[in-house]
Amino acid sequence: MTGLDTAREGGATSNTITGGIFFHAVVQGRDISVQLPPAITPALSGLPAPASAFTGRDQQVERLLADLAPATGGAGTGGRRTVLVSAVSGLAGIGKTELAVQTATRALGEPGWFPGGVLFVDLFGYDPGRSLSPERALEGLLRALAVPGEHIPDGLEDRQRLYRSVLAAYAREGRRILVIVDNASTAGQAGPLLPTDGATAALVTSRHTLDGLDARLHDLDTLDTAASLAVLDRALRHARGDDDTRFTDEAEAATVIAGLCAGLPLALRIASAVLAASPGRPASDLAAALQAEHGRLDKLARPDRAVRAAFDLSYEHLTPGQARLFRLLPLNPGPDLATESAAHLADTGPDRAAELLQQLADAHLIEPGSSWGRWRMHDLVRLYADERGRTHAVPDRRDGARARLFTHYQDSARAADAHLDTLPGPRPRGFPDRAAALHWLDAEHPNLTATAIAAPALGHPSTTVSLAFSLARFLGLRRSFVDAITLATSALAICRGLGDRHGEGQALNNLGNALGEVRRFEEAIEIHTRATAVYHQLGDRHRESRALNNLGNALGEARRFEEAIRAHTDAATVFRELGDRHGEGQALNNLGVTLQQVRRFEEAVHAHTHAGAIYRDLGDRHLEGTALLNLGGALVQVQRFEEAVDTQTRAAGVCREFGDRHLEGTALNNLGSALQRVRRFEEAIDAHTQAITIYRELDSRHGEGQALGNLGAALMLVGRFEEAVTAHTRAATVFRELGDRHSEGKERSKLGIALRQVRRFGEAISAHAGAATLFRELGDRHAEETALEAWAVTHNERWLRQG
Incomplete structure (x- = not known):
């Protein structure tokens, strides 16, 4: 049976599940075993769309496809050997990413080559402000592979080992994946992202020849004149239709433009976009303009100048409003920008911002982002725009633009967080409902965390503190505990530096909650103890009790039950004295979970019943559901089985109502256990099976292990012994891989x-x-004796049957 307890601090809610440890995809150790979900959607959607004006690279595509094709035959048979890592290198704007995308699109269309899909990561290796470390890149790739945030370790070696093990597991199950590592600056940045299982293939792109990767190297050169002319013409026709024949009508001018662009695909596309933006402009006029920029265009073939000349040409055709927004866009620390955010940067309305952004996109200076209404810049364009922005900092009022953007992020995050509160009451303007708030938070998550991390160095430390506190609840809901730890740690340092003791206490509480979620319980205990001390020194009994309640959660997870009971009891007493009924309900609910751990079930029933009544009176339906879930577990232990069935059924309904799939699975699993006690075995089997399905969808491996064990028990009761053997075998395997030795x-x-x-x-x-051996090592004498008795019974039965 499992239980859930909840604590709140500074607008954040922390849920801790006890009586079971809910892992999802993996647990790490020196040796890693991975069980995959039955179906996931790899990051195929992250692969950029292939360009329509792609030409002149047929040989390169065919060579890469030959590398990627699955091996045929065996050793010594003369069969084709797969090249596991291919590295494409060339100067900026040469089309390395496009070549990789076009090749990947072709490879994904080949039956059986990459049934697992493709993982794509842009390392932004040449942008100092956004360059991804291998650790950060591995975090994103592991999330794309369905590994939940709380099970992604901190260190590079551990992340690398886990990532490669997951890729190998997919390959073993016939779901081979193609990994594309784009825009790497060094072998050290790309190397940890490469698979080593002998089956998974990878493509790497870089401006440098990365000869330290043990890869098949492909050097990408500029396009010849014929291919350059084809790119110009196809891009123009794609933008304006097949009737626009200006490049073919003025072949000499087109040849001049192609020569001045020096065969650089990015420069060619921008030149074509400039012509497309002016339907009446002859190609010869564009050629003359390029010739007039002779001082810069002479350097077009130089790697550090090739794109700048094309950008200069495109930039000089922008209107003042377009140019100003272009120069301001790099102020956003994150990977892309919403139209609404751009409006705050430019200090204009959303409609005008959308118009300007579309015009910049038409000029190929920005491109659509991950979804409609979002925009991103190529890293080279971003650097160029930032350089231009620095030279126009005063007329653009650059500092004010950054402050407006950061204020927008802070205000919106605060409003969205208010919608995540499950207590009824008025909500701030900005979002119509909880679903809209969650949608915005999901979309802006990378920008908000990047802003919080970058803000102190930009002179905005208060932005970091504000975002860290406003995002705590969301990060917990989305189980992004690595980000939660990072932001809480940053906020803690800032608050200490400012002498903000209340802020320090809140940051400590948030940090302790996140550490507890990633099962760093001793650290969580130490952090919550410090938070309690801070609030005690301030004389803030209310927040001290919240910290004490959170401390009790960490103590309970560390199996220091008597200390946890004291902490929750003291917290409940103070909340009651202060008239904080919601806080009292949280402390009582947590207390009940801990009381169950020490088998004081009648007291636990009373605590959960009281907590549920408080939540019901206050209208907090979601937390009422958690109290019902925990109460149902205690009712089974005191043999009030019919009540337990009813309670867990209601809990499952509430969790379903709020879209909390994880808790719904827990309630169904507990419901199945209660149904077994009233001999409704087929219903119990169905409930456990539903729970297993949910846990697998969520990749909650510990929950799946618990549900499998309970399913096995139900199958035993109806005489389906072989199926029970299978269920218990799988459950034991899950717990062994997760390192839960007691459950194993x-x-x-x-x-x-x-x-x-x-x-x-x-x-x-x-x-x-x-x-028996496991229980002996764990010091559980009662369980060890029970196992030995079962061993003796089995041994005697075998002897009697053989005799």
């Missing part, structure tokens, strides 16, 4: 009983012996 021992004991029923006595004896 319990499942081994149950497995032994199931094996005895099908007269597989040798395996049963081994299962009981293994369980």
Whole structure:
């Protein structure tokens, strides 16, 4: 049975599940085992769309495809060997990314080549402000592979080992994945992202020849004149239709333009876009303009000048309003920008901002982002725009633009966070409902975290503190605990530096909650203890009690139950004295979970019942659901089985109503256990099976292990012993891979009983012996003795049957 307790601090809600540890995809150790979800959607949608004006690269595409094709035949048979890593290098704007995208699109269309899809990551290797470290890139790739944030380790080695193990697991299951590592600056940046399983393939692009990757190297050169002319003509026709034949009508001018662009695809596309933006402009006029810029265009073939000349030409055709917004866009620290955010930068209305952004996109100076209404800049364009912006800092009122953007992020994040509060009441303007607030937070998550991290160095430390506090609840809901730890740590340092003791206490509480979620319980205990001390020194009994309640959660997870009970009891008492009924309900709910751990079930029933009544009176339906879930577990222990069935059914309904799939799975799993007690075995089997399905969808491996174990018990009760053996075997495997030795021992004991029923006595004896060994190492004498008794019974039964 599992329980859920909740604590709130500074607008953030922390949920901690006890009586079971809910992992998802993996757990790490020296040796890693990975169980994959039955189906995921890899980051295929992250692959940029292939360009229509792609030409002159047929040979390069075919060579890369030959590298990527699956191996044929075996060693010594003369079959084709797969090249596992291919590295494409060339100067800026040469079309490395486009070549990789076009090749990947072709490869994904080949049956059986990459059934697992493609992972695409842009390392922004040449942009100092956005360059991704291998650690950060691995975090994003692991999330794309369905590994939840709380199970992504901190260190490079651990992340690298986990990432490669997950890729290998997909390959073993026939879901080979193509990895594209774009825009790497060094072998050290790209190397940790490359697979090593001998099956998964990778494409790397860089402006440098990365000969330290043990890769098949492909040097990409400029396009010849024929291909350059084809790019110009195709891009123009794509923009204006097949009737626009200006480049073919003025072949000499087109040849001049192609020569001045020096065969650089990015420069060619921008030149074509300039002509497309002016339907009446002859190609010869564009050629003359390029000739007039002779001082710069002479350097077009130089790697550090090639794109600048094309950008200069495009930039000089911008209107003052377009140019100003273009120069301001790099002030956003994140990867892309919403139209609304751009409006705040430019200090204009959303409609005018959308018009300017579309015009910049038409000029190929920006491009559509991850969804409609979002925009991003190529890293070279971003650097160019930032240089221009610095030279126009005073007339553009650059500092004011940044302040407006940061204020917009702070105000919107604060309003969105208010909509995540489950207590009824008025909400600030900005979002119509909770769903809209969550949608905005999901879209802006990368920008908000990047802004919070960058703000102190830009002279806006208060932005970091504000965002860290406003995002705490969202990051917990989305289980982005690495970001939560980073932001809370930054806010803590800033508040200390400013002497803001209240802010320090809130940052400590948020940090402790995040550490607890990633199972760093001893650190969480230390952090919450410090938060409690800060508020005690300030004489703030209310916040001190919140910190104490959170401390109790961490103590309970560390199995320091008596200390946890004292902490929750003291917190509940103070909340009651202060008239904070919501806080009292949280403390009582947490207290009940801990009381169940020490088998004080009647007291737990009372605590959960009282907490549920408080939540119901206050109209907090979501937390009422958690109280019902925990109450149902306690009711089973005091043999009030019919009440437990009703309570868990209601809890599942509330969780479903709020879209909380994880807790719905927990409620269904607990419901199945209660149904077993009233001999409604088929319903119990159905409930456990539904829970397993939910846990697999969410990749919650620990939840799946618990549900499998409960399913096995239900199957035993209806005599489906072989199926029970399968369920308990899988459960034991899950817990072993997760490192939950106590749960593994319990499942081994149950497995032994199931094996005895099908007269597989040798395996049963081994299962009981293994369980006894685990319990002995864990110091659980009662469980060890029970396992040994089962071992003896099985041993005697085998002896009698053989005798």
